[in-house]
Amino acid sequence: MVRAVANVTVSVLAAVMLVYIGDWAVWRVKVARGGGMGSVTVGMLQVAEMKGNKEAYFPDGKEVVQCSKSLFPQAGAGACWWVEQHRTIFER
Numbered sequence: 498m499v500r501a502v503a504n505v506t507v508s509v510l511a512a513v514m515l516v517y518i519g520d521w522a523v524w525r526v527k528v529a530r531g532g533g534m535g536s537v538t539v540g541m542l543q544v545a546e547m548k549g550n551k552e553a554y555f556p557d558g559k560e561v562v563q564c565s566k567s568l569f570p571q572a573g574a575g576a577c578w579w580v581e582q583h584r585t586i587f588e589r
Contacts, residue, residue: 516568517569520567520568520569520571521567521569521571523567524565524566524567524571527566527567532566533565533566533567533571534563534564534565534566534572534574535563535564535565535566535577536561536562536563536564537561537562537564537577537580537581537584538559538560538561538562538584539559539560539561539562539580539584539585539586540556540558540559540584540585540586541556541557541558541559541560541585541586541588542554542555542556542557542585542586542587542588543555543556543557543588544587544588544589546589554587557588560586562574562575562580562586564576564577564579564580564581565577
């Protein structure tokens, strides 16, 4: 039983690593051709801590952020599909 769980765990980790490496390779080709990065406009919110463990939220305008056109985040930028679905950035 333990051996089967270990085999499944190793197989899943190997599959995830292969998908990540493939995603990175495809993204590098896109970058080399000039199309691997995108940009998304997001709303910025400042979060201020108040008394009694409460928080206040203050809008801080909009900002254009860079994103990678890939499955996983690349080059320190979030994946565009993720950033497009989470268009609000909270700054504490």
